[in-house]
Amino acid sequence: MPKPTKSTRPKGWRKAEIIDAAAQCFMERGYHATSVDDVANRMNATKGRIYHHYATKTDLFFDVHREGMARLFAAIAPVLEDTSLGPRNRLIGLLQAHARAMMDHHTFETVVAQGVQVHRFDQTTEDQRQTMRDLISTRDDFESIFKTALQQAVDAGQVAPCDTSVTVKVLLGGLQWSLFWYRPKPRETAADRADLADKMVAPLIHGLTAPD
Template structure:
């Protein structure tokens, strides 16, 4: 789980709807094209309410990013310890990751945007430090998959592969959902589950022993 979450996220003061609304705006318009005015207008609130919690659009973006990472950990960590071989646990983790990407599409789109922002270095020094912290959390998330891939190689259920490249390739394929996936109006949980399993089967077939 993510440590040192902002106190404002856990004190019950009611900014969850700000995060939800901001995530939708950032997903649809991107960071650069989204303003605090856009978020306030969509929320049906004043800018003052948002500024009560966040001093800038960038701080708001970072908190949406952090929440998106938190939701990924919440989805994947519980299935990481299920009984079974490495490949069985890897499949469960990848499926949970794919489901989280679809269930929390707006938040996870912001996580992916944050990675691009980090690569472009389009931030101030203070913002860069915060973004570096978020990217470090993302690397810890990737580390969960590297660990289980290695355990699968060790128990023989996964063939001898480059662990780092395989983890990045698998997660990259699932993260791409943030680019092309948009839920249908009549979509069900079962529809998402079936899509997740189809995506994951392609990944697992590439590493299975």
């Protein structure tokens, strides 16, 4: 396959390359053990190329986190847009889409899991503290989508009554745990990951089943 030329590369491809390389480094080494040198070495580039776009490693980490969250929102969007789904099936669809995204974007979602916890107690600038608040708000918005779906299923009598806030944290936390045990297999397909996602969601939904 011919190498893309400058004219055929999408706008923003330079930053996208940096974010992708940084995600790999943060996943493998963790935030604190990763340096800008590590990211530059992975790209076979100079630190100057990275500093052209990012003033600090923290700013780069934040962009990796934003990209990871954007991919999660994109993964569940088709379910939200499907008006044919009833409340219970919408909840199932959201959980399955989230589970697949954790596998499809394993690198980025591992960094999201590190997320704000990495920086919550770090000494940061006011701008960085505001960025942390924004990231937390985005995560809360994502969680709220599942709370709404769960409450609608409860109201429809399709799911047993529960504390929606606590339950959603348990549901999403259970799926997020796959970051620690899931590893892509050779020749694994999207269908394989979808099947695994179904198996991950099934026991969670069974535990929510409303009594007859």
